[in-house]
Amino acid sequence: MTTRPLAEAKWLPATLGLGGIAVALLLAELAIRMEWLSRFIVPLPSDVLMSFERIILEEDVLSRFLATAGEALAAALLVSFVGVALGALLHGNRLLRRACESWVAGLAAAPLVLLYPLFLVIFGRNALTIVMIGFVSGLPPAILKTVEGLSGTRKVLLDVGRSFSLSPSQLFWKIRFPSALPVIFVGVRLGLMFSLINIVGVEFLINFGGLGQLVNELAERYDLAAMYAAICFVILVSICFFIASEKLERWLVS
Amino acid sequence: MNANVEVLRVENIVKRFVTARETVTAVHHVSFTVAQGEVLAIIGPSGCGKSTLFNVIGGLVKGDEGSVAVEGRTMSGPDPAIGMVFQEESTFPWRTVADNVAFPLELAGLAKKERIERVHHYLQLVGLKGFERHHPAQLSGGMRQRVAIARTLAFAPKVLLMDEPFAALDEQTRLLLGDKVLQIQQELAQTTLLITHSIAEAVQLSDRVLVMTYRPGRVKSIVDIKLPRPRTAEIIGSKEFGQYVAEIWNDLRDEASLGMKDAEAHLPKAD
Ligand SMILES: Nc1ncnc2c1ncn2[C@@H]1O[C@H](COP(=O)(O)OP(=O)(O)OP(=O)(O)O)[C@@H](O)[C@H]1O
Ligand SMILES: [Mg+2]
Numbered sequence: 046m047t048t049r050p051l052a053e054a055k056w057l058p059a060t061l062g063l064g065g066i067a068v069a070l071l072l073a074e075l076a077i078r079m080e081w082l083s084r085f086i087v088p089l090p091s092d093v094l095m096s097f098e099r100i101i102l103e104e105d106v107l108s109r110f111l112a113t114a115g116e117a118l119a120a121a122l123l124v125s126f127v128g129v130a131l132g133a134l135l136h137g138n139r140l141l142r143r144a145c146e147s148w149v150a151g152l153a154a155a156p157l158v159l160l161y162p163l164f165l166v167i168f169g170r171n172a173l174t175i176v177m178i179g180f181v182s183g184l185p186p187a188i189l190k191t192v193e194g195l196s197g198t199r200k201v202l203l204d205v206g207r208s209f210s211l212s213p214s215q216l217f218w219k220i221r222f223p224s225a226l227p228v229i230f231v232g233v234r235l236g237l238m239f240s241l242i243n244i245v246g247v248e249f250l251i252n253f254g255g256l257g258q259l260v261n262e263l264a265e266r267y268d269l270a271a272m273y274a275a276i277c278f279v280i281l282v283s284i285c286f287f288i289a290s291e292k293l294e295r296w297l298v299s
Numbered sequence: 300m301n302a303n304v305e306v307l308r309v310e311n312i313v314k315r316f317v318t319a320r321e322t323v324t325a326v327h328h329v330s331f332t333v334a335q336g337e338v339l340a341i342i343g344p345s346g347c348g349k350s351t352l353f354n355v356i357g358g359l360v361k362g363d364e365g366s367v368a369v370e371g372r373t374m375s376g377p378d379p380a381i382g383m384v385f386q387e388e389s390t391f392p393w394r395t396v397a398d399n400v401a402f403p404l405e406l407a408g409l410a411k412k413e414r415i416e417r418v419h420h421y422l423q424l425v426g427l428k429g430f431e432r433h434h435p436a437q438l439s440g441g442m443r444q445r446v447a448i449a450r451t452l453a454f455a456p457k458v459l460l461m462d463e464p465f466a467a468l469d470e471q472t473r474l475l476l477g478d479k480v481l482q483i484q485q486e487l488a489q490t491t492l493l494i495t496h497s498i499a500e501a502v503q504l505s506d507r508v509l510v511m512t513y514r515p516g517r518v519k520s521i522v523d524i525k526l527p528r529p530r531t532a533e534i535i536g537s538k539e540f541g542q543y544v545a546e547i548w549n550d551l552r553d554e555a556s557l558g559m560k561d562a563e564a565h566l567p568k569a570d
Contacts, residue, residue, distance in 0.1 A: 201387040205447075207359055208383040209403045209454070210376075219402075223393045298393050 085269075092270035093277075100271050104259055110278050113244060113255030116172055117282055120179030120240040124187050125233050127180070132191020132229070133217075142192065153185035158243045161250055175247050175254055182243040183236030190232020194225030223298070230294045237286050245279050256282070304335040306490045307356075307458045312365035314351050325351040326362070327515035333458065336488040338481075340505035342495055342551065344558040348516030349494045350386065353462040356492070357383045369457050379407075382456030386463040390435040390443045390450075396422065397431035399446050403454040421449040424483055441472040448480065452487070459484075459491045465500070473497075477504055481530065498551070502543045503530050510547060513554040513561070520550050 070090040076082045077089050100106040135142040135149075161178060168174040198221045206220045248257020256279050263272035314326040325348035333339045343349050354360035356367050358377040366373055369380040390399050400418045409417070422428055425445040435443050444464055451459065464480075465473040481504050484491055495501050501508045502524055510519045524543055526534055534540060 199387070201385050201389045202391065204354075204359055204385060205383075205389050205391075205450075208357055208377050208381075209406060210379065211406065215406070219406075220391070223391070226393065 088270040088273055093273045096268075096271040096274045097277075100259070100263075100274050104263075104271070104275075106256075106259065106275060106278055109255040109259050109275075110282065111255075112172075113248065113257065113279070114282050114285065116175050116179060116244050116255065117237070117241050117286060119176045120183060120244060121233075121237050121286065123176070123180040124183040124236040124240060128184050128187025128233065128236060129191045129229060131184075132188045132232075133195060135188065136192045136195040146189070146192065149185050149188050153189065153239075157182040158246045158250070161247050164247075165251065170251060170253055172254060174251070175244055178247045179240035179244040183238075183240035186235035186239060187229075187232045190235065191225070191229050194228030194232070195221055197228060198224045226294070226298055230290065234287065234290050237290065238283065241279070241283050241286070305332045306335050306337075306370055307333040307492065308368045308371075309356060310366050310368075312352065312355055312367070313363045314348070314355055314360065315363050324515035326355065327517045328365075329511075329516065329518055330365075331509055331518065331521070333490055333492055335490055337507070338484060338491045338493060338505040340493045340495055340501035340508045341511060342498060342501045342508055342547065343511030343516060344513050344551065344555040345496065346558055346562075347511050347513050347554065349496075349511065350462055352511075352516065353383070353460060353494055357381055357460055359383075379454060380457040382451040382454055382459050384444075384448055384451050384459070384461040384464045386466050388440070388443060388467065390446050392435050394434075395431065396427060396433050396435070396438070396446050399435070400449045400453050402450060407454070417453055421453045424452070424486070425449045426479060439472075441468050441476050444468065444476065445479070448483075452483070452489070457490060459489050460494075461491065462494045463496065464493075466496070473500070480504065485528065498544050498547050499535075501547065502526070502540060503535060508543075508547055510550045511554070513557040519554065522547055522550075 073082070073087065074090045077084050077087060135145060158178060161174070164174045164178055168177055202220050202224055203216060206216045211219060245255075245257040245260070248254040249261045250257075252258050252261050256275055259275045260272055260279075263269075263275055309332070310330050312326050312329045313324070316323045316325055327348075329352060331339065341349060341352070351360065355362040355365075358367070358374055358381065368374065369378070372380070374381065391402065394402065397415075397418050400421055401414050404414045404417060418431070419428075422431065425448055427442060427445055427449065430438065430442070435446065438446070444467075448461075448464065461480075465476055468476065477500055483489070484504075493501070493504060495504075505524055508522045508524060510522070511517065512519045522543065526537075526539060526543070
């Protein structure tokens with residue numbers, strides 16, 4: 046038998062990751078039971094685990110999960126299409142790009158979620174407001190990374206296309222766009238993260254909709270264990286989106 | 300090779316670059332012809348305007364004066380009659396080897412069946428059979444350059460233009476790939492224009508060597524290489540081969556040293 050370096054084993058990274066989380070939870074459990082941490086601030090991990098059943102049966106967390114995931118999906122689609130289109134527009138127009146790029150970058154750092162009263166006035170207290178806030182907050186990274194990706198196409202690849210007499214639109218779709226895809230996906234994924242954070246945040250703030258509202262309600266009831274369990278579902282949404290976006294990228298690139 | 304049938308005619312090409320500070324004449328009244336099945340090598344010092352000439356002949360850059368014609372037809376921009384292989388890495392990283400080669404065929408609207416056959420044929424020709432489904436990142440530099448060559452050949456250009464296609468490779472790969480290209484060129488009787496800065500490469504691969512002057516790039520001399528084919532190791536080691544190399548170096552030396560002085564003059568003074 047040949048000895049394979051341990052780092053190459055397939056199961057190792059996953060085991061290490063999950064094991065790390067388990068150890069951290071155990072340590073937290075221990076710290077709380079030893080009363081180094083107050084259980085009124087941090088619930089016992091075992092209590093959080095126990096409360097999963099409760100929030101599934103009593104709080105209907107699954108339909109809230111679907112509500113948040115649906116809003117996130119709508120925002121993600123908007124971010125992808127509008128963000129990439131605006132990025133392409135900025136890339137194609139020098140003046141527009143120089144005029145806008147820095148304030149789009151500034152927008153990426155702005156806490157847009159605080160504008161929620163404005164959105165409430167425009168769209169009303171409904172899912173549309175939540176989707177729009179997710180969309181607007183996820184937009185800047187998608188735009189910026191699209192511009193960056195499209196500008197990063199190596200000149201020689203475009204020259205190859207021109208030597209084959211490609212039209213400008215063929216040059217874009219057959220060479221510039223595919224060569225930029227990896228960078229564009231970084232932007233879309235970043236945008237997705239921003240969207241999700243803001244979606245849950247706004248659900249929490251206006252007490253409407255999916256997981257964010259549930260977290261809000263549980264916090265008001267001071268049911269900390271259940272609240273943390275609900276937050277686990279938020280993380281689950283983000284994991285689902287990451288896996289989906291990776292699958293999509295692989296499919297698009299091949 | 301049929302020296303009587305002229306395929307490529309390059310006439311009086313002039314190209315100047317105008318920048319804010321100065322006007323650089325990169326190519327100055329260059330004319331030559333390449334016959335059916337012939338390999339013409341162009342050699343010149345770094346910065347003498349070889350790539351500029353390559354781009355003008357390929358139609359990617361507009362010349363200020365002069366004309367390029369293939370089989371009597373004057374070119375006006377990129378044309379399927381001329382295939383280009385670039386100095387830099389130019390495979391599409393998001394496409395597999397087979398899809399890279401199929402790229403121009405897809406654009407031409409070839410039926411899938413014929414496309415697959417042609418891709419297969421040209422990959423076999425460059426010795427990459429079995430790598431169809433690999434991505435360029437999984438190949439060595441020499442293999443990637445072969446993919447680029449196959450992609451250009453698959454379009455069956457009348458004239459193959461290559462700009463220092465081996466420049467980025469190590470010496471052993473360069474020699475092997477040179478052999479391969481020569482073998483392919485003979486098999487297809489491909490009319491070829493090869494730009495290089497290696498004298499040995501020029502003598503090994505070509506029928507004639509055109510020596511360019513340092514800026515502005517003009518034709519300094521054209522040397523006929525009357526060595527038999529195939530150019531075996533024996534021929535490359537022969538006295539005649541050495542004489543050709545010496546003759547070309549003799550023409551090139553003054554130009555190369557001009558280029559060097561020019562480069563030094565642009566360095567910041569050490570005092
Ligand atoms: N787009 C451009 N704008 C201004 N000057 C240019 C441009 N392209 C090339 N030049 C100048 O023209 C001259 C010839 O350049 P070119 O790239 O054709 O040389 P080369 O012979 O291919 O050099 P190398 O052997 O290093 O590849 C150089 O002095 C270069 O600085
Ligand atoms: Mg060059």
